[in-house]
Amino acid sequence: MIKKINHIAIVVPDLNESMRFWVDALGLELDHIENVPEQSVDAAFLPVGESKIELLRPTDDESGVARYLAKRGPGMHHICFEVDDIEASLARLKSLDIPLINEEPITGSGGKRLAFVHPKGTGGVLVELYQLPPKNSPIPEL
Ligand code: CO
Numbered sequence: 001m002i003k004k005i006n007h008i009a010i011v012v013p014d015l016n017e018s019m020r021f022w023v024d025a026l027g028l029e030l031d032h033i034e035n036v037p038e039q040s041v042d043a044a045f046l047p048v049g050e051s052k053i054e055l056l057r058p059t060d061d062e063s064g065v066a067r068y069l070a071k072r073g074p075g076m077h078h079i080c081f082e083v084d085d086i087e088a089s090l091a092r093l094k095s096l097d098i099p100l101i102n103e104e105p106i107t108g109s110g111g112k113r114l115a116f117v118h119p120k121g122t123g124g125v126l127v128e129l130y131q132l133p134p135k136n137s138p139i140p141e142l
Contacts (some may be wrong), residue, residue: 001083001084001085002074002081002082002083002089003081003082003083003084004050004051004081004082005051005080005081005082006051006052006080006081006082007045007051007052007053007054007079007080008014008051008052008053008054008057008076008077008078008079008080009054009055009056009077009078009079009080009128010053010054010055010064010074010075010077011056011057011058011068011069011074011075011076011077011112012055012056012057012074013057013069013074014057015042015044015055015057017031018044018055019044022046022053022055023046025128028046028047028048028053029046029047030044030045030046031046031047031052032045033045035059036109037083038108039056039063039064040058040059040060040062040066041056041057041058041059041063041065042056042057042059042067043055043056043057044057053072053120055130056077062138065077076125076126077126078091078116078126078128079125079126079127079128080114080127080128080129080130081127081128081129081130082127082130082131082132083130083131084131085131086105086113086114086115086129086131087105089129090103090104090105090115090129092115093121097116098117098121098122099116099117099118099120099121100115100116100117100118100121101115101116101117102114102115102116103115105131107124110132110133111133112131112132112133113130113131113133114128114129114130114131115128115129116128116129117129
């Protein structure tokens with residue numbers, strides 16, 4: 001079951017410059033910026049109700065996000081849905097022949113489990129699925 005939109009990720013070439021729109025003009029608050037070495041990005045987190053905007057700036061020239069920026073320019077990179085059972089979600093997508101980037105969930109920071117659905121199966125949008133660890137997990141939720 002889909003619980004909510006967890007985040008919408010947007011690729012930008014410069015985090016400070018992008019704050020001019022998202023913070024100064026639109027009025028969102030910058031919660032924090034963190035380096036995400038697995039994806040070779042700096043990520044700025046801007047909460048919007050129960051969801052957030054994530055601004056991603058590549059920190060190298062080779063990563064997926066860097067290649068996206070070089071090829072397509074800045075813009076929306078992916079939308080992430082939080083689900084309560086990622087195995088069940090992936091099984092259902094497979095049963096309907098939706099192409100997946102991750103056939104099995106991978107473990108991300110804080111113990112969350114995630115998988116990406118290929119844009120060719122979604123009408124052109126990269127879709128991420130997230131299952132957060134249980135609240136009583138010893139691993140802190142990020
Ligand atoms: Co994401």
